[in-house]
Amino acid sequence: xxxxxxxxxxxxxxxxxxxxxxxxxxxxxxxxxxxxxxxxxxxxxxxxxxxxxxxxxxxxxxxxxxxxxxxxxxxxxxxxxxxxxxxxxxxxxxxxxxxxxxxxxxxxxxxxxxxxxxxxxxxxxxxxxxxxxxxxxxxxxxxxxxxxxxxxxxxxxxxxxxxxxxxxxxxxxxxxxxxxxxxxxxxxxxxxxxxxxxxxxxxxxxxxxxxxxxxxxxxxxxxxxxxxxxxxxxxxxxxxxxxxxxxxxxxxxxxxxxxxxxxxxxxxxxxxxxxxxxxxxxxxxxxxxxxxxxxxxxxxxxx
Numbered sequence: 237x238x239x240x241x242x243x244x245x246x247x248x249x250x251x252x253x254x255x256x257x258x259x260x261x262x263x264x265x266x267x268x269x270x271x272x273x274x275x276x277x278x279x280x281x282x283x284x285x286x287x288x289x290x291x292x293x294x295x296x297x298x299x300x301x302x303x304x305x306x307x308x309x310x311x312x313x314x315x316x317x318x319x320x321x322x323x324x325x326x327x328x329x330x331x332x333x334x335x336x337x338x339x340x341x342x343x344x345x346x347x348x349x350x351x352x353x354x355x356x357x358x359x360x361x362x363x364x365x366x367x368x369x370x371x372x373x374x375x376x377x378x379x380x381x382x383x384x385x386x387x388x389x390x391x392x393x394x395x396x397x398x399x400x401x402x403x404x405x406x407x408x409x410x411x412x413x414x415x416x417x418x419x420x421x422x423x424x425x426x427x428x429x430x431x432x433x434x435x436x437x438x439x440x441x442x443x444x445x446x447x448x449x450x451x452x453x454x455x456x457x458x459x460x461x462x463x464x465x466x467x468x469x470x471x472x473x474x475x476x477x478x479x480x481x482x483x484x485x486x487x488x489x490x491x492x493x494x495x496x497x498x499x500x501x502x503x504x505x506x507x508x509x510x511x512x513x514x515x516x517x518x519x520x521x522x523x524x525x526x527x528x529x530x531x532x533x534x535x536x537x538x539x
Contacts, residue, residue, distance in 0.1 A: 239510050242431025252429035257492040259426040261392055266419050267331035268396035271352060279349040285470055289478045290353050292466060297459055298326040298365040315373035320505035323490040324455055326365040328354035333481040336517040340524045342473050347481045359386040375494050384493040426488060434507045452509040456483040456516060473528050484513045
């Protein structure tokens with residue numbers, strides 16, 4: 237709903253755009269504050285699947301994208317397109333990914349552990365992928381991007397740790413509804429800011445903007461499908477949790493690391509790329525029900 241508010245109020249979107257980085261930082265802080273540490277410990281008891289998923293998501297998928305760019309000559313489309321593909325495949329998953337998995341009726345602990353692990357390694361993996369894909373056209377140096385990402389993530393983690401220490405677990409539990417409300421408000425700020433220029437693009441270049449939106453859906457679905465195939469040996473519930481987490485990338489984190497300044501085409505890709513993130517959980521729900529119900533007939537549910 238918030239992305240449509242941003243499109244309906246373009247002046248507000250333009251006004252909120254400079255605050256996108258602040259919204260990303262605060263959303264990360266709240267995400268770290270609400271992390272279920274027991275759920276992560278549970279998944280770390282058998283880390284093989286988690287490590288495999290992390291390697292695929294943060295290295296395999298973006299490297300495959302780079303190979304596709306080289307093989308298909310997509311670099312001829314210009315650095316703005318390659319930058320868009322970079323932020324759409326090298327970013328960690330959105331921290332709302334476990335909530336999407338939970339809303340689909342699946343176990344979200346693997347998605348949660350994967351999301352946190354991916355955030356931690358992003359300052360190491362994203363700059364390397366950026367250098368491969370973009371070389372000298374990368375908006376920041378490899379070291380600069382690594383530093384910006386590390387500062388964003390370490391700062392959010394530190395602030396959340398201070399709040400967790402000051403509040404204590406009982407007070408945090410009592411305040412869960414207030415934290416959820418604040419999270420919703422920050423998501424509204426983020427979505428409105430991200431929609432800057434989208435309404436104007438739909439008005440002046442409707443077919444182009446629709447095609448670009450379709451491409452963002454295609455890229456998300458390709459990542460989900462390939463991940464399902466690769467992790468087919470796992471239970472279908474785990475395979476889908478990994479796949480959906482891989483398909484919902486936190487492009488806002490990359491945009492914040494670049495200081496919110498992107499070429500117009502790359503920004504438009506990032507903006508319309510929010511549609512699949514929030515719409516795919518609804519669109520794919522019938523498939524998930526069938527996919528995971530089949531698994532229940534052949535695989536013993538994990539605990």
